[in-house]
Amino acid sequence: MPGATRERCDREGGDVSKRPKTAGSFLSRLRRPVGRLRDMPIWSKLGLIMIVPTIATVVVGTSGLVDNLETLNNANRSGDLANLVGYSGDLVNSLQDERTSAVLLLGASGDQAKAQYQEAYNRVNIRVDQDKVPYLQQRGEVDGLPSSLEGLLDGIDQNLKDLPGTRSQVFNGKLKIIDAMQAYEGLINDLLSIRDSATHLAGDNDLSDRMRAAAAVAREKEYLSVRRVVVHRALIQRELTPILRTDYIASGTGQQQALQSFKAVASLDESDLHDQTVAGGDRREAQNYTGWLDGNTNGSMANAPFGPDQWDAAMVASAKLIRTVEAKLDGNVVKQADALRSDVQRTVFLQTGLLLGMLLLAILFAYLVARSMARSLRDLRQGALSIAQYGLPQAVARLRDPQFSSQLSPVQAANQIAEPLPVRSKDEFGQVTEAFNAVHLEAVRTAAEQAALRASVATMFVNLARRSQILVDRLIGHLDRLERGEEDPDRLAELFQLDHLATRMRRNDENLLVLAGADSTRVQREPAALIDVLRAAQSEVEHYTRIEFGVIDRDIEVAAHAVNDLVHLVAELFDNATAFSPPDSQVMVEARRVGDRANLYVEDRGIGISAEQLHDLNDRLASPPQVDVAVSRMMGLVVVARLASRHGVKVELRPGTDRGTVADVTLPTTVLVPRALSGRFQQPGALPAPPASLTSSQPGGAPRPWVPSRPSATTRRHRRPPSGRGTRATR
Incomplete structure (x- = not known):
């Protein structure tokens, strides 16, 4: 019973445990010197260890360190995408010119015109290859993108690899105009789609709006470039066919929608930049040409007030104006992304420094408290291991000695051979040491009781075996006398069997003596x-x-x-x-x-x-x-x-x-x-x-x-x- 155990331990060596310390003494203990830390309760020590890391965690957690780290990753990715979009704008501008040159070369008639357009086509090819180099370099530095965007970029890479084959077919006249247009439009639209995907990965609403504005301007220029090609095809065919008129109208509608999308997300400065840049004399000439095309109801291009060169010059001039706005907006996006990345990095570094400082302070306080706890734990561990490996086995070995265990009662034997651990503090470690001493004392006492019990059982075996031996020896003697006086062979054989059975019974008695640790009586x-x-x-x-x-x-x-x-x-x-x-x-x-x-x-x-x-x-x-x-x-x-x-x-x-x-x-x-x-x-x-x-x-x-x-x-x-x-x- 627990009560009986406590009373016995009180009589044999002191209390099992001390009364828990009250909460009122906790604050007074904090004012004592650090050397008295070992007397503080274990929960107070754990509280001192955990209070500073807890405060640091709260401060850093409320400041949004984790969110800022994610924001930093998004800012890095946005900066890389902004640079990639800027290089893709230059590449798209050159590809639009190459598309127009391909259409003019495929529709040219006469050797002189073909030679002229071939030379222009080669010049544009060189410019495209030059703009492709920085794009591919930046493409290799972008990582951590969604699978859809990675697939889009991989497709663009493959199309750029296939571009020389398309050029060869255009140069040799083995490709139809419509097929050439589709090949270039697919690559250009994929490059423009990078802008749309980048707006969703900006990680900042304002930066995303700036990217949408630049993407809308890029789309506006693409629709202008498509109109440029459509009219060239009409001039080649000398007729604005219904299909070409549909494409012409769709390009104009798309250009207006792109402009509306730009106005919806553009800031006041961006809107003013677009209005002031795109207006002007160069723009007026293109508007005059498109006005005539809008009024041409019969579709004939025979009376057109412009030729291919005039139309192309007007479209190039308008495209340059839009490209100026596009490049300006792309540059602003890159600057804003870099600024956002710098701000996030600065915040992360500041919070990291604060976290390190708090952790160092926590380590200092934790060291002072943990040193006291470690010393108590080390003493308790070494003492427990010493008892488990040496003290208790030696005590059990002494209890196996019949002379020692027979002279003392189990309680006296336990008090004599059980060596308690020294109690050096009053905290929970000291209480655990006292409890361990009580357990050790109880274990030795139980071992003494078991030794006494085994000795009693062994003595009982010896007494029973020796009594049985006496009876068996008498039986064997009686059988010897019967054997000597018996002349009937059959009865003599039965007596031999009984004699042998008695001998085996005697061996069984000797087995009990051996198990009990006694020697045989026969010498x-x-x-x-x-x-x-x-x-x-x-x-x-x-x-x-x-x-x-x-x-x-x-x-x-x-x-x-x-x-x-x-x-x-x-x-x-x-x-x-x-x-x-x-x-x-x-x-x-x-x-x-x-x-x-x-x-x-x-x-x-x-x-x-x-x-x-x-x-x-x-x-x-x-x-x-x-x-x-x-x-x-x-x-x-x-x-x-x-x-x-x-x-x-x-x-x-x-x-x-x-x-x-x-x-x-x-x-x-x-x-x-x-x-x-x-x-x-x-x-x-x-x-x-x-x-x-x-x-x-x-x-x-x-x-x-x-x-x-x-x-x-x-x-x-x-x-x-x-x-x-x-x-x-x-x-």
Whole structure:
């Protein structure tokens, strides 16, 4: 219960936590020196860290830094487009002249006229190529445009690449006038469409209006250029046909609409500039010609008061006036876009500087507060890691000592071995340190309770096992007396079965003693030959008849202190080997002396074990696991691992040659009688014919396999019965 925990911690080392600081003390704490920052609550420290960045964010956010950055991008794009539009105006003006020259060249009759128009056409071509260079350079610098505008510019680039082919056809007279006009009009209209798209990307309303005004003037000049070409075609055909009259009227209407569009968006200065520039004597001559054309109802051009040269001169003069206004407006747009870009850049730089200054100030204050927090956090972290990595494992290790845990109660043991962290401040870090100390103390106390509980369970196992051992030993003694007095072979065989079953029950009791950490009550006083140990182990398994001994070196003897444990260990291997192999198969056993050590091999003919499970089982054999519920499912493995660890014996499982599993047991020198002393406690008997060996054939010069002619003390103590099944003390 939380209340009980708090009362216990109060008795054992102080309060778990302090009362939270009141809000009234917060302002007074701010007036204290910076050195007292560590005593301030954590939220106050976080507030000091966040207050300056918050103010900076508010100031910069309200000034529209993000919007101005977007405006800057739009201004840069608008400036680039304004320059591109200006270069496109020069290119369009030259292309309009080239279109007119192409129409005159294709409609010329007579060699002298053709030569004259060819020369004029070549001059215009050169001018177009010159105006194309700056346009293409500016085109390469424009990026970040919408896909529709990018597609338009790509189309213009392709048309400019196709322009030399069109010129060649015009020069050679292989192109009709209408086809030439369409080719040039498509390129010119695409270039004029750049202006319309640029007005939507200006990013500034006033700049957009200026671009619309310039675009309207450009359209006005284009309609004038189209009228110029239409009348030239009429002069070539000597008749203003209905189709040409329709085109003539449409050009005039378009020119008037473009002028109205200009008036709608133009400023007063721009409107005055247009009116003052486009008026004049040059304009009057063109108006006289168009007035005659408007009154010509029969369409005949035979009585026209002007010829091609006069008409073209009047149209060129009018176009120059409009081009003057267009160039002026384009220049103003470029200047306005550059000014807008400069203003936005200046605003962005100012706001960026303000932001940096505020951030530097925030960093300064945050550093002072964070330094105090970091120091407390570092101390708490290092202390917690020290307890987790060293203090707590060492405390648990001490609690595993039965003498220590039996002398003190869990609370006393926890107070004695639990080392609390020092509390250096009164803020939340100090409170967390106190809470951590309480958790540490409770963990050690719980570990002490668990250690005491495990000791009690182990003692219970030992008591139960020893009581069962006494009963089983009495049962075995009674069976011995019955066997000695029994002459009926059938009853004697049944008594042997009961005797063997009692022996297995005794081994199960010994398993409980091993799991509880107690030694066996049986003590061997003399060394025993390894073959006797193997026979004794054979006598403790159920299917003893399936165990066959191969080559057993006769000079291997087991030290007295390890005989009983080794018999127990090998019996577990035999039992598992017979249990997990077919009932009609044999379990092969072989032992060899290798230097000062000896190797014992137990091989079954079972289905084998997967590599992953084999690796896991070998890990458990190398490091005996703690006793838990899983021990009941693999008691043999835990017993083998503990017995092997007790005497330094290495047990490893590996796949068999064909199938099954081999248990490789390495006996160190600590459990063997030295070679010079072996044979003093046994008498060699007849050599049996060796069965199939588990390992390679015995090398020349090695001792021959042997079986003792009489049972040793080991085989007398461990009943000679049947054997069992299996190799793995794991299953």
